[in-house]
Every structure is written in structure tokens, then in C-alpha cells.
Amino acid sequence: MDCQPNPALIDRCHALALKGYEGGGVPVGSLLARGGEVVAEGWNRRVQEGDPIAHGEMDCLRRAGRQRSYRDTVLYTSLSPCMMCAGTIVQFGIPAVVILENRNFGGNEDFLRANGVALAVVDDRRCIDLMARFIAGRPELWHEDIGED
Numbered sequence: 372m373d374c375q376p377n378p379a380l381i382d383r384c385h386a387l388a389l390k391g392y393e394g395g396g397v398p399v400g401s402l403l404a405r406g407g408e409v410v411a412e413g414w415n416r417r418v419q420e421g422d423p424i425a426h427g428e429m430d431c432l433r434r435a436g437r438q439r440s441y442r443d444t445v446l447y448t449s450l451s452p453c454m455m456c457a458g459t460i461v462q463f464g465i466p467a468v469v470i471l472e473n474r475n476f477g478g479n480e481d482f483l484r485a486n487g488v489a490l491a492v493v494d495d496r497r498c499i500d501l502m503a504r505f506i507a508g509r510p511e512l513w514h515e516d517i518g519e520d
Contacts, residue, residue: 374467374489380404380447384471385497387414388449391427394419397516398501399427401448403435403465410444411435417516426516428456432463441465449498451478453517461486471495475502476517 380402387400391414402412413430417423428448438444441463451473452460460468460483467489473480480490506513 374445374469374491376469376491376493377404377407380407380409381469381471381493381495383409383412384447384449384469385495385501387412387427388471388498388501391415391419392501392505397427397512398498398505399448399450401427401431401446403431403441404445404447405443410438415516418512424455426453426456428452429459432459438463445469447471449495450502451476451480451492452483454479454482457482460488467491469493472498472502474499475506 384400384402388398391400392398396418397415399415403410411431411434413427413434415427416425416430444465445467446460446465447469449471451470457479468483470490470492472495473492483490
């Protein structure tokens with residue numbers, strides 16, 4: 372599957388991360404696209420909804436609802452996926468993921484690649500800076516989000 376990043380979808384994914392941050396939560400946005408069109412979008416709502424698994428990717432996939440197949444989709448995420456989200460990507464057979472940044476958190480990219488998922492890392496400066504600002508300002512929330520003490 373082609374994993375060529377779409378600039379408009381990158382901008383939208385960043386805007387979703389910013390929405391989470393401005394709402395007092397973790398700045399991770401995600402969207403699911405099919406043929407360059409947005410199927411669903413979401414952002415990390417762990418804090419806002421008190422839901423420990425409401426990571427950005429999980430929120431997006433919930434909002435996508437039931438899909439007959441994910442084999443023709445691309446998932447965009449503003450941060451490299453954690454193991455929970457990476458496992459869901461593999462479970463659903465999503466063939467490609469566009470990662471806007473992986474400098475603040477390396478995620479589980481090796482696991483995704485080992486399971487046949489094509490990755491593109493964009494190194495979006497806006498997402499890198501937003502996540503760094505969040506981690507510096509809310510380290511306790513960040514550690515809670517990634518399951519560290």
C-alpha cells in the first residue's frame with residue numbers, strides 16, 4: 372500500500388492534536404483516510420472523558436465505526452503509536468500509517484513494520500514542538516498516558 376503523506380491530511384492531523392492540547396489533554400490527533408478522503412478523525416480524550424484507552428488512534432477508530440475492511444485505508448497519527456494502538460492497527464489490518472513525529476516518543480514502529488505495516492515518518496516540526504511543550508509542562512499526565520511511573 373502506498374504510504375505517501377498527504378499535506379492536507381497532515382495539517383488536519385496536527386489540528387486534531389492541537390484540539391486535544393487546548394482541551395487540557397494529551398496532544399495526539401489521528402485520522403483514518405481512504406482514497407485521500409477522511410473516514411473518521413479523533414484525538415486523545417483520556418483526560419476529557421476519563422477513559423484510559425481513549426488514545427488518539429483509538430478515538431479515531433471508534434468514530435470510524437464498523438468498517439467492512441481497513442485494507443484500503445491509511446491511518447495518520449501525530450505521534451508514533453504506543454503498543455495498544457499499534458496492536459489495534461495490526462489487528463484491523465490497516466496497511467499504512469503516516470506518523471507526524473517520533474522524536475518525543477518512538478512508539479512501536481518496529482512491531483508495526485514486522486507485521487507488514489508501511490510507515491512514513493514526516494518529522495512535522497509543529498507536532499514535535501507541541502508534544503515537547505506538553506511533556507515539559509505536564510510530565511505527570513504524559514507518564515500516565517504512556518503507562519510509566
